[in-house]
Every structure is written in C-alpha cells, then in structure tokens.
Amino acid sequence: MSSEGQQSAEWFRATWGAVRSEIQKVVVGQDEVVEGVLVCLVANGHALLEGMPGLGKTLLVRTLGDVLDLGFSRIQFTPDMMPADVTGTSILSGSEGARTFEFRPGPIFANLILADEINRATPKTQSAMLEAMQERQVTAAGERRPLPEPFLVMATQNPIEQEGTYPLPEAQLDRFFYKILVPYPKRHELAQIVQSTTGTTHAVATSVATGADVLKAREIVRGIEIAQDVLNYALSIIVATHAGEPTTAPITKRYVRYGSSPRGAQTLVTAAKVYALLDGRFHVSRDDLKKAAKPTLRHRLLLNFEAEADAISTDHVIDEVIAHVDAADRDPVKV
Amino acid sequence: MSLDQSLTPYVKRVRLLRLGKFVAFGLLGASAILVVWGVSAAFGRATISWPVAAGVLGGFGFVGALIGWLLPLPREAVAKSVDRRADLKDRLTSGLEIHDTPLSGEIQSDAESALGDLTPTKVYPFRWTGIQSAASCAFLLALGAVPFGQSMPFVTKERRAEQSELRAASPEVERIAKELEVGKAKDQAAEKKLAAELRKFAQELNRADLNKEQALQKAQSMAEQAKQLTETRLEKAEEKMESLKTESVREQFQEAGGDMGKLADLKLDSMQMQMLEDAMKQSGADQMLGENIDEETMKALGADNTASEMARMSQQQRESVAQEIAKQQQQMQQKMSDPNLSQEERQELQKQMEAMQDLAQKLQMSEEVQKALQELQNSEEFQKMQEMMQQMQQNMEQMQQGEPMTPEQMEQLQKAMEEFAEAIKDPERREQMRQQMQEMLDQMQQGNLSAETMQQMMSLLGQMNDPSAKGGRNDGGQFMGEGENEKGDPMELAGKTSPTAVRGRRDEKRGDEVYTEIKAPTTTGNRTSVPYNKVLPRYQKTAESAIGNNKIPPKHRQRVREYFDSLGQGK
Structure with a gap:
C-alpha cells in the first residue's frame, strides 16, 4: 500500500520522465543540460547556460514551453537594449481627448524566458532583467506587475567573443540557481541532429504537463527531508570554499578569491532534494549534494589570478x- | 522491529571487531614490554618467568578487550558507518534522525527495507589488518624473549651465583613484611611504611638488580629502622599500659565497693604492696583487679599503710594476705641464714622482717576486731536497738515533712523501746556489751580499725548511752558530735550516700570568709527521702521566728539571715 508521499513521489517521477522524454524527442543529447534546466524549473530557480552558439539552447527552451504548455519568449540582448525593452513600456493610446497610458508588457512577461547572450546587454538592462528574475515582478510606470508562474529564465552567455560584452557581476551571477555548461554534442548525437533537422520530417514535442504540475512538483520537492548529519556535510562543502575558515580546503586557500554565498547553500540543498526525489528517496543524501555541487557552485566561486594562470577551473576546485x-x-x- | 532495534546486531558486530582490534593493541604493547624485559634479563638487569610473561600478555589483552567492548558506540555512528559501507545513501542516518514529519514513515520504512538486504557480517567482515599482523609478530617475539632472558647469556657466573643468593633471601624478607602487614601494628603508619619498604626490598632482591654489598647495607639500614621503631613502640606501650593499669585499678576499686573499695586509699610500702598483690592473686582478688595491678599502680595508692584498712578485707583475702606474709617471712628467714649475706643486706632484711612482723600483727588484730564486731552485731540487743533506731529515724523524717506521728506509730515506737530496755536490763549482759565496745575502741586507738567500723561503733556506743543521740562517746566518756573523731576534729563519714556539701562559717574567730565543707552526715548509708528545697522554707521560717523571739543574739541575726538566703539561692 503506497502512502500519499509515495504517490506524490511516483507522480513526480512519472511526470519528470514524460517531460524529459518529450524534450529528448526534439533535443538530441544534452542530457545533463536538460536535467539541469528541469531541476531549475522544479526548484523555482533560473539557469545560466554557457556554451557555444548553435548548441540548441533556444530549441531546448522552446521545446520545454511546448511540453509544459507554457508561454515562451526569447530576448536577444544587445548593448543598445534598454530595460523597457525587457520589462515593457507605457504608451499613449486612445483617441484625441481621451488618451491614456497603456502598458505594453515586455518579453519578460512569459513563463519561460530565453535571455540570449545576456552579457552583451549593458549593466542597466542586465540589472532590470535580474531584478525581475529575483522579485518575480516588474515595476513599470510606478506600478508593480507580477510575472506569471511558473517563471523560468534561461540566460546564455558566450564564453568567447568577450570583447564588447559586460560580464555579469558576482552579485547578479549569484541569482542564478544553476550554471549549466552546454557541451558540444557527441559524434553520434551530432549525426542524429543532422539527420533529424535536414530531412523532411521534424520531431514535434507534445504537451505532457502544465504549469500547475510544475507548481505541484515544487511543493513536493520542498517536502523532502534532510538529516542534520547530511546538512552538516552540505555546510562543510560551502564553508570549505571560504578562504578564511579553519576547515577550508587547501585548494581554496590557493585559488579562490571569494567563496559561495549563503544562497549557494540554499541552492545546494534544494537541488539535492530534487535529485533525491528523482532517485525515489524522501531524504537527501551526500550523493545528491555532490551531484548538485558543480552546477550550484561553479558560478559562485570567484577564482583568483593564480587559478587563471594555472588554468584551474571552478569545477576542479x-x-x-x-x-x-x-x-x-x-x-x-x-x- | 524499529530501525533502532534493527541496528543492534550491527552494534554488537562492531563491538566484537573492535574488541579484537584492541586485544591486538594490548598484545602488541605487552609483547613490546616483554621483549625489553627479556633483553634486560639477558643482561642480568631483571628476571623474567613464564608466569609473569603470561600475566603481562593476558593482562594487556584483557584490558584491550575491555576497552574495545566498553568504548562508547553511538547508534548514529553505526548508522552512518553502515550507510557508507553498504552505500545506502544516508538512509539509516536519515531514518534514525528524522521523526515526526510527513515523510518520516516513508524514510524509516525505506531504511529498514534497505537494511533488510544486509547482514552484519557482510557490512563488517573480519579483516586481518596490519595491527593484527604486527601483534602476532610481536607476540612470537615476546615468547622468544622469555627463554632468552632466562638463559642470561650476557651475565657472568659470579654474578649469577650472587643473584641466586639474593633471590633466595627474597621470600624471607617478603614473609617479614607480610607479618608486619597482618600483625597488630598493621594500622600504624610507621609499621606500614616499614612493611612497604621491606616489600620493596624483597622485590629488589627477587629482581636481583643490586649487588650483595648493597643488599647487605640496605638490610642493615632497615634492621636499624625496625629496632628504633620497636624501641619507640615499646616505650609507648609501657606508658599506655601503665596509664591503663592505673585508671583501671582505680575504677575497679571504686566499683568494687565494700571492703576492697577502700584499698585505693591505702598507703602501702613496696614490700607490703608486693605481698598484697601476690595474696590477691591467690585469693582471686586479682580477677577483680584484672591483670593491670602492678607495683607502680600500687605505689600510686600510697606508701604509708595503716593496718586498720586491713580490717576491710574479706575473710578470704585476709587469709590470703596472712599466708603470703607467712611465706615471705619464711623466705626472709632462709635468706638470713645465708652466710654470704653482707652486713648491709642483713640489716635491710632485718628491717623487712620487722615490717613483715608488724604487718602480720596488725592483720591479726584487725581480725579480732572483726570478730568482736560480728559478735556484737549478732547479739539480740543490738538487733533490737537497730530496729528501734530505724523506726525512730522514719518517724523523724515523717515529722520533718510536716506529718505528725500517728498513734499506731507512737505505740510501735514505745513497744520497740520497751523491748530494747528489757533486752539490756540485765547488768551482766550490759557490762559484756560495754566491754566489747571498749575492746574495739582500744583497737581503734592503736589504728587497727577502719573508719567505717569505728563509725558504726561510735553510733552504737552513743545509742547505748543516749538512744536519741546520733553521736558517739569517746574513751573519756565525752560525747563526740557526728562527723568528729575522738580528738574533736572534723572527719569524713563513710556512708554510702553521696556527700552533700553545706557551706557556713566555722566559728566567729575565723571571720566571714572562712567556710568549712562538711560531708553528708549519714552513718546508716540511707539517702534522705526529703528534697532539700521542700524543707528549706520551713527551716527558714523557724529561724526567722527565733530571730523574732530574740532567741538569737543581735550580732548573729544578720549572719543567720544571710545563711538561709545563700541556701535559698542554691535551689
């Protein structure tokens, strides 16, 4: 006899599997990226995807919108983009003598946002975007306008062509739940991509879940327990990234300028809960934490010049x- | 079965494995010690034997086992360990810790089901680790070290002989130490210390890690120490014994009462002392005194005896003393017949013989007094007189309490007086009684009568002349007051009641500040039944009445008032 908790967990896993398989119909490979995006979705976070252009980031977001039957919008950031271009603006409307300001929502008013090449926008625009991500609302013409739920931003940035870009500051990077590295597809995946996109037939993803299902999944995730001993382990990881602590890892002392913020600990545990649930457990384990550690911390650790000189990556740290x-x-x- | 109970077999398994590990640690330590010991023995610096080696190995192994089994082992630690070893993804840790949450039931059942697939032996298999290997090697090495040490390959023949000699002496020293420890002096700090030193010395001898010369020096030093200690203890013991004897003798004399009770007041010279002591031993008096009587104690009693005190002895004691005196006299005569005796010794012996003769004479005389008094007391007249006196005393006490005599009592008293008068109306019988009294008085004058006997006689003589008087008549026909001897000096009456001290002015010439203590004037040995504070107001009233009636001279009136006032303050 399965209890309510078990039923919820089974539903979660079934929904997750259905969504994922639908996405994989369209997006070939990139399993970790897909999983990371889904984790961000059910953990109520946002994802920062870093990879070369043409790796299917836009396709992923669009497919996700189709599968979840959610609104999708894409914002291509450029240096001349203004905050109003993102959040929306008020325009005069109506006939002569009865003109009023009417708010025209920006592209951010959607459930799934692809903020493409966010590092190309000016800090002012970036700030407006990131404020919306954090507050889940937009203030325009003195009026606060909440964003729809579920709300997921997937921002991308190009690791190359840094000239003329505005790298996101650490405080704003911290607002992303995950930083997901989008790798090149493997050979067999690439062949499959070429086959599926150059032929006459195109794979189409169907809707298997709704925004309400996403919100329900979020509630289930929050119910997952974590034992004090396991929580201590998570905290040990976070504290070990702080250079001034007695339990600091030796590599931290050498290469890390700034360690993870408390938001990093929150993110680590929340992501671990999703992994625990996906693994059929109602409690977080050390393995879940380890699995969530890299996407959680890699954009939260600021390495020093020595690390850069020694070609030390955050993942290695x-x-x-x-x-x-x-x-x-x-x-x-x-x- | 709860998760906590499910973990119990794992806890036991861990304890068992830890026990084995700590036993290995213990054996490793013991082996290391034994190897060093064996090498020391090989150089003659120590001795090693199989029992000792087995004891060390067993002891360390046992201690290791105890530590391994008893060290704290929290279940949380075991749960975490099993999680790690069986890759249970923190199921047991979470299941053990998370309670009372919506998902706690699922978490615990998940943990229990995960544990159900495991067994303690699978999770904690026995592994032959490095410590066990090291302990085994060390153990074998230690076993080899014992015969190696016993063979003493690096010791000369002379030294071996010396060591065996020293070791042979060890048990004897050990025995002495043991005797000292279990003996009467075991609680004494000095004896304890000496015993500990002896034991240490015995161990040193057994180890033979000193040479013969050193051993002898040490033994001599300890012997000197023991001698000093013995002398000190002896002195203290003698002092204590003397103290105990004196105390005991005094107490027992007082408790004994009767005739022997007054021995504490005797003043005996040393020879009489010895004689008396011997006689007492023979007569059984020593049992009363215990074994504590000695010359010093008897000396404490005094050096100037009066034979009158002998009258207080019982017939049996007197006979014993007489026998002893006779025996002493016989011995002295034998000594006198010794031709080798010097002139001084002969004179001294002569003196002693005279003293002995004097003592024998006094003893004989006191015996006669006793006989005379006994005859007197057994006579019909004396008994009637005593009855009459007792009745009169009772009537007096009754009247003092304010209760007049009843006609029946008056009649009884009159009858008793008539019977007494009838008993002594025969002039011959009265003369006979008087002669007996006179005879006793003569004895008393010679100092051969005890104070108590004398008191009885005084009372008797006084009553014969004047039955209403409590005093007696001296030899000159003068009446003596109660509490006076024949010379008129105050003396203590030897009644059995507790003396009551009354203070007052002795006479006018001595002034107001001089007071004389007078013992309780009782001769019968009966305690008065009237409390002092009950009769005092009546006496005081009588005194005031006498003052008011001018019966007391004016210059003495104030003193009388002060006297009664002082008595009133003492209530």
Missing part, C-alpha cells in the same frame, strides 16, 4: 573541495 570534505567526514566506526 569544487572537486577538490568535495574530496577535502569527504576526507574529514570519515567512517565513524573504525574496525
């Missing part, structure tokens, strides 16, 4: 930090 924490978290029974 995170691996070392986890190894350091694992070494301290030994088997308490030595026999």
Whole structure:
C-alpha cells in the first residue's frame, strides 16, 4: 500500500520522465543540460547556460514551453537594449481627448524566458532583467506587475567573443540557481541532429504537463527531508570554499578569491532534494549534494589570478573541495 | 522491529571487531614490554618467568578487550558507518534522525527495507589488518624473549651465583613484611611504611638488580629502622599500659565497693604492696583487679599503710594476705641464714622482717576486731536497738515533712523501746556489751580499725548511752558530735550516700570568709527521702521566728539571715 508521499513521489517521477522524454524527442543529447534546466524549473530557480552558439539552447527552451504548455519568449540582448525593452513600456493610446497610458508588457512577461547572450546587454538592462528574475515582478510606470508562474529564465552567455560584452557581476551571477555548461554534442548525437533537422520530417514535442504540475512538483520537492548529519556535510562543502575558515580546503586557500554565498547553500540543498526525489528517496543524501555541487557552485566561486594562470577551473576546485570534505567526514566506526 | 532495534546486531558486530582490534593493541604493547624485559634479563638487569610473561600478555589483552567492548558506540555512528559501507545513501542516518514529519514513515520504512538486504557480517567482515599482523609478530617475539632472558647469556657466573643468593633471601624478607602487614601494628603508619619498604626490598632482591654489598647495607639500614621503631613502640606501650593499669585499678576499686573499695586509699610500702598483690592473686582478688595491678599502680595508692584498712578485707583475702606474709617471712628467714649475706643486706632484711612482723600483727588484730564486731552485731540487743533506731529515724523524717506521728506509730515506737530496755536490763549482759565496745575502741586507738567500723561503733556506743543521740562517746566518756573523731576534729563519714556539701562559717574567730565543707552526715548509708528545697522554707521560717523571739543574739541575726538566703539561692 503506497502512502500519499509515495504517490506524490511516483507522480513526480512519472511526470519528470514524460517531460524529459518529450524534450529528448526534439533535443538530441544534452542530457545533463536538460536535467539541469528541469531541476531549475522544479526548484523555482533560473539557469545560466554557457556554451557555444548553435548548441540548441533556444530549441531546448522552446521545446520545454511546448511540453509544459507554457508561454515562451526569447530576448536577444544587445548593448543598445534598454530595460523597457525587457520589462515593457507605457504608451499613449486612445483617441484625441481621451488618451491614456497603456502598458505594453515586455518579453519578460512569459513563463519561460530565453535571455540570449545576456552579457552583451549593458549593466542597466542586465540589472532590470535580474531584478525581475529575483522579485518575480516588474515595476513599470510606478506600478508593480507580477510575472506569471511558473517563471523560468534561461540566460546564455558566450564564453568567447568577450570583447564588447559586460560580464555579469558576482552579485547578479549569484541569482542564478544553476550554471549549466552546454557541451558540444557527441559524434553520434551530432549525426542524429543532422539527420533529424535536414530531412523532411521534424520531431514535434507534445504537451505532457502544465504549469500547475510544475507548481505541484515544487511543493513536493520542498517536502523532502534532510538529516542534520547530511546538512552538516552540505555546510562543510560551502564553508570549505571560504578562504578564511579553519576547515577550508587547501585548494581554496590557493585559488579562490571569494567563496559561495549563503544562497549557494540554499541552492545546494534544494537541488539535492530534487535529485533525491528523482532517485525515489524522501531524504537527501551526500550523493545528491555532490551531484548538485558543480552546477550550484561553479558560478559562485570567484577564482583568483593564480587559478587563471594555472588554468584551474571552478569545477576542479569544487572537486577538490568535495574530496577535502569527504576526507574529514570519515567512517565513524573504525574496525 | 524499529530501525533502532534493527541496528543492534550491527552494534554488537562492531563491538566484537573492535574488541579484537584492541586485544591486538594490548598484545602488541605487552609483547613490546616483554621483549625489553627479556633483553634486560639477558643482561642480568631483571628476571623474567613464564608466569609473569603470561600475566603481562593476558593482562594487556584483557584490558584491550575491555576497552574495545566498553568504548562508547553511538547508534548514529553505526548508522552512518553502515550507510557508507553498504552505500545506502544516508538512509539509516536519515531514518534514525528524522521523526515526526510527513515523510518520516516513508524514510524509516525505506531504511529498514534497505537494511533488510544486509547482514552484519557482510557490512563488517573480519579483516586481518596490519595491527593484527604486527601483534602476532610481536607476540612470537615476546615468547622468544622469555627463554632468552632466562638463559642470561650476557651475565657472568659470579654474578649469577650472587643473584641466586639474593633471590633466595627474597621470600624471607617478603614473609617479614607480610607479618608486619597482618600483625597488630598493621594500622600504624610507621609499621606500614616499614612493611612497604621491606616489600620493596624483597622485590629488589627477587629482581636481583643490586649487588650483595648493597643488599647487605640496605638490610642493615632497615634492621636499624625496625629496632628504633620497636624501641619507640615499646616505650609507648609501657606508658599506655601503665596509664591503663592505673585508671583501671582505680575504677575497679571504686566499683568494687565494700571492703576492697577502700584499698585505693591505702598507703602501702613496696614490700607490703608486693605481698598484697601476690595474696590477691591467690585469693582471686586479682580477677577483680584484672591483670593491670602492678607495683607502680600500687605505689600510686600510697606508701604509708595503716593496718586498720586491713580490717576491710574479706575473710578470704585476709587469709590470703596472712599466708603470703607467712611465706615471705619464711623466705626472709632462709635468706638470713645465708652466710654470704653482707652486713648491709642483713640489716635491710632485718628491717623487712620487722615490717613483715608488724604487718602480720596488725592483720591479726584487725581480725579480732572483726570478730568482736560480728559478735556484737549478732547479739539480740543490738538487733533490737537497730530496729528501734530505724523506726525512730522514719518517724523523724515523717515529722520533718510536716506529718505528725500517728498513734499506731507512737505505740510501735514505745513497744520497740520497751523491748530494747528489757533486752539490756540485765547488768551482766550490759557490762559484756560495754566491754566489747571498749575492746574495739582500744583497737581503734592503736589504728587497727577502719573508719567505717569505728563509725558504726561510735553510733552504737552513743545509742547505748543516749538512744536519741546520733553521736558517739569517746574513751573519756565525752560525747563526740557526728562527723568528729575522738580528738574533736572534723572527719569524713563513710556512708554510702553521696556527700552533700553545706557551706557556713566555722566559728566567729575565723571571720566571714572562712567556710568549712562538711560531708553528708549519714552513718546508716540511707539517702534522705526529703528534697532539700521542700524543707528549706520551713527551716527558714523557724529561724526567722527565733530571730523574732530574740532567741538569737543581735550580732548573729544578720549572719543567720544571710545563711538561709545563700541556701535559698542554691535551689
């Protein structure tokens, strides 16, 4: 006999699987990216995707909108883009003598947003975008306008062509739930992509879930428990990224200028809950935390010049930090 | 079964494995010690034996096992350990910790089902680790170290002989130490210390890690220490014994009462002392005194005896003393017949013989007094007189309490007086009684009568002359007051009641500040039944009445008032 909790978990996994399989009909490969985006969706966060152009980021977002039957909009950021171009603006409307300001919502008023090449926008525009991401509302013409739920922003930035761009500041990077690296597809995946996009038939994703299902999934995720010992492990990971702490990992002392913020800890645990649920558990384990650690922390650690000089990536630092924490978290029974 | 109970087999398994590990630690430590010990023994610096080696190994192993089993082992730690070892993704940790939440039931059932697929032996298999290997090697090495140490390959023959000699002496020293520890002096700090030193010395001898010369020096030093300690203890013991004897003798004399009770007041010279002591031992008096009587104690009693005190002895004691005196006299005569005796010794012996003769004579005389008094007391007249006196005393006490005599009592008293008069109306019988009294008085004058006997006789003589008087008549026909001897000096009456001290002015010549203490004037040994504070107001009233009637001279009136006032303050 399955309890309510188990039923919810089973529903969650079934929905997740259905959504994912529908997406994979259209988006070939990129499993980790798809999973990361879905985690952000059910964890009520936003994703920062970093990868070369043409890797299917827009396709992913559009497909996700189709599968979840949610509104989708894409914003291509350019240096001349203004905040009103994102949030919307008030225009005069009506006939002579009865003109009024009418608010025209910007592209941000959608459930799924693809903020393409966000680092090309000016800080002013970036700030308006990121404020909307955080507050989930827009203030225009002195009036606050809430954004629709569920609300997911997938911002992309190009790791190359940094000239003429405005890299996101650390405070704004911290507002992204995950930073997902979009890799090149593998050979067999590439062949499949070419086959499916150059022929006469195109794969079409159908809607298998709704925005309400997403909100329900979020509630289920928040109900997942975490034991104090496991939470301590998560905190140890976060603290080990802080250079000034006694339990700091040696690599942190050498290469990390700024460690993770408290929001990093929140994100780590929330993401781990999603992974626990996907694994059929109602409690978070260390493995879940380890799995969530890289996408959670890689945009929250600011490496120093030495790390750059030594070609040390944040993922490498995170691996070392986890190894350091694992070494301290030994088997308490030595026999 | 709850998750907590499901974890119990794992906890036991962990304890068992930890026990094995700590036993290995213990054996490793013990083996290391034994190896060092064996090497030391090989150089003659120590001795090693199989029992000792087994004890060390067993002891360390046991301690290791205890530590391994008893060390705290929280279930949370076991849960975490099983999670890690069986890759249960923190199921047990979460299941053990998370309670009372909507999903806690699912979490715990999930954990239990995960644990159901496991067994303790799977999770914690026995592994032969490095510590066990090291312990095994060390154990074998230690086993080899014992015969190696016993063979003493690096010790000379002379040294071996010396060591065996020293070891042979060890049990004897050990025995002495043990005796000292279990003996009467075991609680004494100095003896304890000496015993500990002896034991240490015995161990040193057993280890033979000192040479013969050192051992002898040490033994000599300890012997000197023991000698000093013995002397000190002996002195203290003697002092204590003397103190105990004196105290005990005094207490027992007082408790004994009767005739022997007054021995504490005797003043005996040393020879009489010895004699008396011997006689007492023979007569059984020593049982009363215990074994504590000694010369010093008897000396404390005094050095100037009066034979009158002998009258207080019982017949049996007197006989014993007489026998002893005779025996002493016989011995002295034998000594006198010794031709080798010097002139001084002969004179001294002569003196002692005279003293002995004097003592024998006094003893004989006191015996005669006792006989005379006994005859007197057994006579019909004396008994009637006593009855009459008792009745009169009762009537007096009754009247003092304010209760007049009843006609029946008056009649009884009159009858008793008539019977007494009838008993002594025979002049011959009266003369006979007087002669007996006179005889006792003569004895008393010679100092051969006890104070108590004398008191009885005084009372008797006084009553014979004047039955209403409580005093007695001295030899010159003068009446003596109660509490006076024949010379008129105050003396203590030897009644059995507790003396009551009354203070007052002795005479006018001595002034107001001089007071004389007078013992309780009782001769019968009966305690008065009238409380002091009940009769005082009546006496005081009588005194005031006498003052008011001018019966007391004016210059003495104030003193009388002060006297009664002082008595009133003492209520």
